[in-house]
Amino acid sequence: MKDATVHTENGGVEPLTRMELAISYALRGGVLVSAGIILVGILWFALTRDTGYAKVLPHYLPELLAFHQTSGPGFFPTSLRAVIAGAMAGKPYAVIGLGMLLLIATPVVRVALSVFFFLGQRDWLYTGITLFVLAVLLLGLFTGVG
Amino acid sequence: MEPLTFFVILFGSSVAAGVLGALLGLGGGVIIVPILTLMAGLNIHYAIGASIVSVIATSSGAAATYVKDKITNLRLGMFLEMATTTGAVTGALVAGLLPGQALSVIFGLVLAHAAWTMHRSRQEDVPKGVVGSPLATRLRLHGAYYDPALGRRIEYRVTGVPQGLGMMWLAGVISGLLGIGSGVFKVIAMDIMMRAPIKVSTTTSNFMIGVTAAASAGIYFVRGDINPFIAAPVALGILLGTVAGTRLLLRLRGAAIRKVFLVVLIVVALQMIWRGVQGTIR
Numbered sequence: 001m002k003d004a005t006v007h008t009e010n011g012g013v014e015p016l017t018r019m020e021l022a023i024s025y026a027l028r029g030g031v032l033v034s035a036g037i038i039l040v041g042i043l044w045f046a047l048t049r050d051t052g053y054a055k056v057l058p059h060y061l062p063e064l065l066a067f068h069q070t071s072g073p074g075f076f077p078t079s080l081r082a083v084i085a086g087a088m089a090g091k092p093y094a095v096i097g098l099g100m101l102l103l104i105a106t107p108v109v110r111v112a113l114s115v116f117f118f119l120g121q122r123d124w125l126y127t128g129i130t131l132f133v134l135a136v137l138l139l140g141l142f143t144g145v146g
Numbered sequence: 147m148e149p150l151t152f153f154v155i156l157f158g159s160s161v162a163a164g165v166l167g168a169l170l171g172l173g174g175g176v177i178i179v180p181i182l183t184l185m186a187g188l189n190i191h192y193a194i195g196a197s198i199v200s201v202i203a204t205s206s207g208a209a210a211t212y213v214k215d216k217i218t219n220l221r222l223g224m225f226l227e228m229a230t231t232t233g234a235v236t237g238a239l240v241a242g243l244l245p246g247q248a249l250s251v252i253f254g255l256v257l258a259h260a261a262w263t264m265h266r267s268r269q270e271d272v273p274k275g276v277v278g279s280p281l282a283t284r285l286r287l288h289g290a291y292y293d294p295a296l297g298r299r300i301e302y303r304v305t306g307v308p309q310g311l312g313m314m315w316l317a318g319v320i321s322g323l324l325g326i327g328s329g330v331f332k333v334i335a336m337d338i339m340m341r342a343p344i345k346v347s348t349t350t351s352n353f354m355i356g357v358t359a360a361a362s363a364g365i366y367f368v369r370g371d372i373n374p375f376i377a378a379p380v381a382l383g384i385l386l387g388t389v390a391g392t393r394l395l396l397r398l399r400g401a402a403i404r405k406v407f408l409v410v411l412i413v414v415a416l417q418m419i420w421r422g423v424q425g426t427i428r
Contacts, residue, residue, distance in 0.1 A: 016220055017213060024210035027356075031207040035385060038378050046150055051374075061149045064375045067189045067428070078370040096374035097367075100199055103381070104367065106206045107360035114224065125285070129225055133357065136231040140238070141364035 019117045023110050030106040037099035045092035051076065052091020108137045149375075156186070157379035164204070164387020169394065170407055172260055173355075174384035175201045175326040179253060180414045184421065188376060189428045190246040190253075194325035195371030198363045200384035201327045205356035207385060208392070217291045218349040219342065222304065225285055226335070227354055229311045231361040233318020238362035241323045242369055250422030253324050258415035260330045261408050276341045278303030291346065302343050310340040322362035327355040 049056045054073040056064065066074040076093045077083045083101060086094025111134045118127040159181050160174070167174035175197040182193035212218045241249060278288050282304045290301040304310075317331035332351035336342040342350070366372055421427045 017216065020213045020220055021210060024213045027206045027209050031203055031385075035203065035382055038382060041374065042378050042382070045374075046153070049150075056149055058148050061147050061152055064149055065188060065192070065373075067192065068370050074373075076370070076374050078368055078372075093374045096378045097372075100367065100372055100374070100377060100381075103199060103202055103206075104360055104363040107202060107356040110206075110209070111227075111357060126221065126224065129228060133224065133227045133231055136228070136235060137357070137361050137364075140231070140235045140361040143235070143239075143365050143368065 015121070016117070020114070023113050026113075027106055027110055030109065031103065034099045034103035034106065037102060038096050039099075041092050041094075041096035041099060044090075044095060048092065051093040052086060052089070052095075053077075053093060104141070108134070108141065111137060153375070153379055156182075156376065157383045159185075160200070160380045160383025161387040161390070164200075164384040164389075165391035165394065166387075166407065167384070168388045168391025170264065170404065170411075171329075172264065172411075173201065173327045173329060174204060174388055176257055176260060178380055178384060179325065180257070180418055182376070182380075183250065183427055184414070184417055187428065190249050191241070191371045192373050192376050194241065194249070195366045195373065196325075196377040196380040198325035198359050198366055199372060199377050200381045201321075201325070201359040202356050202363060203381050203385045204388045205327065205352065205359065207389075209353060209356060212349050212353040215349055217345050218353045219287070219289045219346050220350075220353070221285070222287045222289070222336070222340075222342070222346075223350045223353045225287060226310065226314045226332075226350075227357050229314035230318035230321065230332070230354060230358040233315040233320075234322035234358050234361035235318075235365065236315075237319040237322025237324075238365040239322075240319075242365075244323075246427050247422045247425050249324065250418050250427040254415045254418030254420075254422065256320055256324060256326070256328070257418065258412060261411040261415065263330050263334075264404075265408055272300055272302065272343045273341045276303050276305060279305040279307060281307045282340075287340075289342075289346065291343075293345070300343060302346065304336075304340045304342050306339045306341065310335045313339050318358055318361070321355075321358050322365075325359075325362075325366070327359065329355060332358075 053075050056073055060073050063073040069075045077086050077097050083094050083097040087098045115130045118130055160178055163177040164174040167177045179193045179197050182188045183190045288303045292299050313335035317328045321328040329351045333347045336347035337344055
């Protein structure tokens with residue numbers, strides 16, 4: 001017994017493949033933009049020798065690598081609000097953080113777009129499945145974000 | 147050492163890790179974490195935080211490749227992402243409670259297992275006589291693809307949906323716990339538990355890695371484990387290295403080199419375990 005879906009699944013002509021391909025190219029763009037922002041932050045940091053929160057002196061390596069600092073060269077913003085505020089103020093570490101957050105958000109956008117696709121297809125089963133994945137992703141993303 | 151010198155070394159090592167990860171098919175994350183902890187002496191939580199970001203960068207950047215090949219089973223991937231993302235959130239939360247020494251031991255075990263799995267070459271390319279389960283049919287998980295090597299279209303059916311989900315959850319936990327893609331476990335779930343062809347399992351696993359990693363990366367960010375000074379050069383370096391390594395892969399498929407690195411990986415794995423047990427990991 002064969003059902004019709006077997007022949008269209010992953011066959012390339014399926015709308016799902018076409019849509020996911022479009023999303024994937026958008027994802028690549030998202031990664032490139034994030035990487036670009038991170039690079040700007042790195043260069044800014046290297047040129048000014050300043051994290052935006054503290055000056056970086058030549059003997060400061062241990063401080064930069066110190067675990068979970070609340071101030072000094074080892075400090076960096078960890079909430080969405082602090083990252084945006086810091087990036088607006090031109091702090092190199094916040095700019096890098098912004099690039100990181102954008103990078104983390106990229107796969108979330110993929111799933112969100114898939115939800116809309118399945119909705120449009122009136123595929124309720126997979127709308128539910130992708131919605132579940134999106135909910136878990138958002139839960140992870142906003143766990144602890146104050 | 148001057149901070150910027152260290153920064154440049156970090157970047158260079160990450161490029162190398164990316165190239166090596168692509169050549170071995172293991173991913174850069176699993177290579178860079180031991181470099182950062184064993185060699186650079188960094189806190190393992192920072193190493194894992196930097197790694198998880200690089201995993202998102204490389205897999206999201208390459209996603210188009212996996213969709214375009216038409217081997218990736220998109221529905222299967224999306225369905226199983228329910229389990230991997232849930233697992234990843236669990237893993238990331240647990241990682242925050244565990245001391246670095248415990249993470250080091252677990253990392254060593256997972257790395258040794260990955261190296262061993264890589265070593266075994268699989269004979270049976272397409273499993274025969276698989277009766278698709280009714281649940282898999284309802285979920286429309288069966289698929290087909292064109293195999294250029296065999297010169298024909300392969301139709302396959304999958305089974306073992308609950309077992310696959312369970313294994314995928316574990317793959318997610320490991321990804322979230324250690325900041326790696328855990329592709330090896332994802333492949334096991336589809337290949338062994340659900341009886342999908344190995345090609346489908348591998349490409350679908352790659353397709354899923356970015357979404358899985360994104361589920362835990364947010365938790366790492368908020369916890370303050372993604373240190374810009376470490377994560378920025380590592381993410382960009384591994385991204386660059388992976389792109390270069392993937393290009394190289396087309397020309398370089400030497401089994402001899404793989405064997406050499408395999409031994410190296412096993413040694414590294416044992417060291418992660420030993421240093422963890424000793425308590426000399428931060």
